[in-house]
Amino acid sequence: MSLSTLFLEQMLLIRRTEEAIARHYPEQKMRCPVHLSIGQEAAAVGVCAALEATDLAVSTHRAHAHYLAKGGDLDALIAELHGKSTGCCGGRGGSMHLSDTKVGFVASTAIVGNSIPVGVGLALSLKQKRSDRISCIFLGDGATEEGAFYESANFAVVRNLPVLFACENNFYSVYSSLDKRQPKNRSLAELAKAIGLNTVVVDGNDVEAVHTATNAAISAIRNGLGPYFIEMPTYRWLEHCGPYDDDHLNYRPHGELAYWKSRDPIQQLIERLQLCAEDLNTMETKIAHRIDVAFAKADTAPFPDPSSGMDGIYATVLGPQL
Template sequence: MKTALYRAMLRIRMVEEEIARRYPEQQMRCPVHLSIGQEAPAAAFGLALSADDRAMSTHRSHAHYLGKGGDLEKMIAELYGKSTGCCGGRGGSMHLSDERAGFLASTAIVGNSIPVGVGVALAQQLRGESALTCVFLGDGATEEGAFYEAANFAALRHLPVLFVCENNLYSVYSPLSKRQPAERDLCTLARALGVPAEQVDGNDAQAVLAVAQRAAAEIRAGGGPRFIECMTYRWREHCGPHFDDDLGYRPTGELAAWQDRDPLPRLAAELALTDTDRQAMIAEIGAEIDRAFELALAAPYPDESTVFDAIYRTELSS
């Protein structure tokens, strides 16, 4: 399991680094929000979830999609707007969806996927299913009314929903200190709504996996919703492929301090991976990534005749 966890994190890191490298070519015509530096929660919760479980995500969804078993080739094609993408080229980076992988949706609107995920959990409960729904959210989403309403309903109905909050301290350029009172604690807030909550070091992959497995087991046993706050940090700009530490919105040295806590070498050291083993893993994943980009670039764009496909509308009767 440790090796699978490391590989999942390394794969996410390598995929997103390649997206960042190619993005300036101007062929991915959609915004991209990268999770470089905060791969551990996506990888760990992805391993803790079953194939029957469902997941919902945010605008920063690549890692969650891949962690849940999403198709890399379809994801890269989607970023290029190609017909072979997981949404047929219509969604782009912020609207990944793949029912086969149990990854139902991601959305660009902060907090928007939370009530949808709770609705999915309600359906699971009504059907008597043993599966759960995992809703990924950022710290900024806890400032939205949708979070409070959805968490309250989940607690009231004892729903099988797992709220995973990736607290990377910032909402675009605004730190928590500019958005929430200093004495506020997100886990205490969740508990006040009736949802058991726990905070974990989001850069300690093994610790995250242990919490994820325990929370999932408690939900499957009928324990109702859970809220897990993963303390982590994004290395690059809020939206885009570049580093933006020069803008001055982060304290001097903060990024470097979090980079020193990189979850990948941390877990590699615990695994005692040899350099040979690591290089073999890198080569294997690199070949998979290269093929995904080659296929995406060669794939066709959606045909113009399909522009109105999959659009819901109301027919007026004559």
Template structure:
């Protein structure tokens, strides 16, 4: 068991994990009620991955994520208000209402807009890291991807380039055992899909309990420090599990009750909450107050976003690529 940090740090991690969970639960019900448009791919159960990896990044560092970006973006500092406005397609959204759930981000806090193409962000992360190296900064890029993305050609091309050029990038595989709805047992013969493959390119790796925020944070510190020192990329494979389905229409009929029961008992937020209580870091009253304050803030942002102005129709013709450049 990893050592509990001092109270302010431990509570900070707990707050951020709760914010991610409560934000996603709120938008889930807004979708079910037909209040919010579009679709969602949620990270219920994977909150420790986002918070553990991102908690110590600088504002000037970068994250690159995929079609399940909300937790990563909130952990990096994208505001709740801009995220909620984006979900309602509003002009004040982090992508001006043009991106939706799978394309959130805010470059002002180092959150590169999410890429919904499986494996599509892997080479982009190498490019971002190359920029950091060419500018002679010690900033790093942290790139999240799923186990299924390790079967894409972009995974191998990006890792090879990152290794050869010793780029300051940390590749983070959130291995939740399923490529959408297909078990990892049917897509790969390796036990550790990303870590074992990284060895082929001479990239050091660690396999970490993806439901333990403190274990992830310690591994993140080591990998990020390597990158800052110019020692090149690291692969971290975080073994975790989605509490919900691949998307909001997925009933998870492909998973057994036994498997779900085992993993749900290891819920990262519930487990960390229990440790905070058992080790006397916080009281039940303190944690309840934190949770209630977060929900109140989320509810306020929902109300704000619903009443926020819609984008002007002509904005659809701005910031788009065409043959002559960018409009």
């Protein structure tokens, strides 16, 4: 199987998984908010395919794609969304707080920009240990408006840390478009460059282009040439939070969603690969089975034992005698 075919299989797995989450969500068994990245799969897959298994990654509230692309376990993801003990965080994290150190996926967080200092801290640790690993920080365009981004990026440049800022610019922060939040025609990559980061802009809907650009950036980082910022223009198809289409709210210009759907990263790759219908159907069938099994396992898995509710905290709870 070619590398590009593997990219397609991963993007389809992410797309079909999130479509299944959207279908099942009204059943009220997933009692956590979900932020889906349907339409943005190429960015996650292209970046993660360039990372080594031992490299580290942190992500945002929209983390399913990054977790799966980094090698995360599908069964553990679906179980986590159901709050089950077999989830990657034992049912404690839900959709927005995924962690699986076995695959180098350290954390995701609900707070915009909150994982950026964590990723930079990981890079500092890796440098102090003289490791050749890198830290990858997934962030959205909205996170570039947080003070944590500027402080962290500046620190990364000053200390020449092995860190990759992978920015999925989908042009919206909830219902506010980028041109309503920042000066007209401002380039996020140029903003990052002004801080001192090496920068590159690549089509976030072209998984092969993302992979090529990320490979080059990672090679430079490992060779001590400084941290990188990759801007990947892309687009989310569904609402900011939840399983539904929200185009009827009219916060997006008429025809914008249709335009980006016409640039579907999966369909573009299928056409480039000239994959025959039989091979595509075989791939889809395999993926559908994996997803069905994951949901079935989550449905029958136990919830965490209530007695374990205080496990994993940093301090012992003091007794009433004090």
